[in-house]
Amino acid sequence: MNILLPLCAAVLQAASFTLDKAILSLKRVGFISYTGASFPLVFIITGVIFFIVRPELSVGMFGSGRWALIVLSVVGSAISNLLYxxxxxxxxxQEIQALDLLQAIPVILVSSIFFSDERNPYLVFPALAAALAVVWSHWDHHRIRIAxxxxxxxxxxxxxxxxxAPISRALLLVWSPVSLELVRAAGMALIFLPFTLRSYRTLSFxxxxLIIVTNMLTAVAWILFYASYQRSGIVYTVLLFSLQPILVYxxxxxxxxxxxxxxxxxAFGIILISIIFAQIMA
Incomplete structure (x- = not known):
C-alpha cells in the first residue's frame, strides 16, 4: 500500500504538469493569469475532499509554533509556484521537470542528517542515484544547460x-494530509487573489x-504526496516520486x-532500478 501513494502521486502530477504546459501554450494564457485561476480552484477542490473525508481540523493544531511553519510553507510555495x-x-x-528533480539531492541529504529514521542507506543511496541520473541526463559540455x-x-x-520537506514532515506529525493541504491552498489562494480577477477577464473557456482538470489532478497528487511523507518518510517518497520527471518526459x-x-x-532505466532495489532491500 505504501508504494502506491507516491507512485499514484507521481502519475497524477505528471499528467497535471503535461496539461499545465499545454495550457500555457495557448494564446492569452500567461503565468500570472494561470496562477490566479489555479489556486482558488485547488482550494475549492481540496475543500470538497475535506468534507468527504472529514479529517480533524481545530484551532489547537496551529499551536506550539505550527502556525509559523504553515506561514513559511505557504509563502515558500507561493514563490516557488510563481517562478515555476x-x-x-x-x-x-521536460527540461523544467528534470531540473526540478535537482532539489531531491539536498532534500535527501538534509533529511538524512536531521531525522534518524531517514538514515536507511538502502533508501538514501538509491534516492541519490535516481536524482543524480536526472542531473547526468542534462549534463552537456561540462555543465547543466539551464535557460x-x-x-x-x-x-x-x-x-x-x-x-x-522537514517543515511538511513536522506538520504532518499533527496534521492530516487533507487538512494541511486545505489550509495551504487557502493561504495560496489569498496570496494569488490579486491575479484572480485578471484571469477571469483574459482566459478562454x-x-x-483544462485548468479545472489539471488542478483536480494536482490537488489529489499533493494529498497523496503528503500521505506518503507521513507514512513512509521523506527519502522513500522522494525516491519513488523520481519517476515523475521521466513520466513527464x-x-x-x-x-x-x-x-x-x-x-x-x-536515466529512466536507472531510476527504475533504484526504485526496485530500494523496495526489495528496505
Missing part, C-alpha cells in the same frame, strides 16, 4: 526544498476547462512532440 510557471511558460516541459528564465526557479528551489515526447534524448531514456 514563469519558467514553464518559456522553457520545454535564463528557468535559472531563478532552479536556484530558489535548491535553497527552499531542504527546508520545506477552453483554457478554463515521455508525455512531452508523445503528446507535446518534444525531441527525444538517449541519456534521458537511460
Amino acid at each position: 510557471y514563469r519558467a514553464l511558460k518559456n522553457d520545454a516541459l 535564463k528564465k528557468t535559472l531563478p526557479y532552479v536556484l530558489w528551489s535548491l535553497a527552499i526544498a531542504p527546508l520545506s 477552453t483554457a478554463w476547462r 515521455f508525455a512531452s515526447l508523445f503528446i507535446l512532440k518534444e525531441r527525444a534524448h538517449r541519456k534521458k531514456i537511460a
Whole structure:
C-alpha cells in the first residue's frame, strides 16, 4: 500500500504538469493569469475532499509554533509556484521537470542528517542515484544547460526544498494530509487573489476547462504526496516520486512532440532500478 501513494502521486502530477504546459501554450494564457485561476480552484477542490473525508481540523493544531511553519510553507510555495510557471511558460516541459528533480539531492541529504529514521542507506543511496541520473541526463559540455528564465526557479528551489520537506514532515506529525493541504491552498489562494480577477477577464473557456482538470489532478497528487511523507518518510517518497520527471518526459515526447534524448531514456532505466532495489532491500 505504501508504494502506491507516491507512485499514484507521481502519475497524477505528471499528467497535471503535461496539461499545465499545454495550457500555457495557448494564446492569452500567461503565468500570472494561470496562477490566479489555479489556486482558488485547488482550494475549492481540496475543500470538497475535506468534507468527504472529514479529517480533524481545530484551532489547537496551529499551536506550539505550527502556525509559523504553515506561514513559511505557504509563502515558500507561493514563490516557488510563481517562478515555476514563469519558467514553464518559456522553457520545454521536460527540461523544467528534470531540473526540478535537482532539489531531491539536498532534500535527501538534509533529511538524512536531521531525522534518524531517514538514515536507511538502502533508501538514501538509491534516492541519490535516481536524482543524480536526472542531473547526468542534462549534463552537456561540462555543465547543466539551464535557460535564463528557468535559472531563478532552479536556484530558489535548491535553497527552499531542504527546508520545506522537514517543515511538511513536522506538520504532518499533527496534521492530516487533507487538512494541511486545505489550509495551504487557502493561504495560496489569498496570496494569488490579486491575479484572480485578471484571469477571469483574459482566459478562454477552453483554457478554463483544462485548468479545472489539471488542478483536480494536482490537488489529489499533493494529498497523496503528503500521505506518503507521513507514512513512509521523506527519502522513500522522494525516491519513488523520481519517476515523475521521466513520466513527464515521455508525455512531452508523445503528446507535446518534444525531441527525444538517449541519456534521458537511460536515466529512466536507472531510476527504475533504484526504485526496485530500494523496495526489495528496505
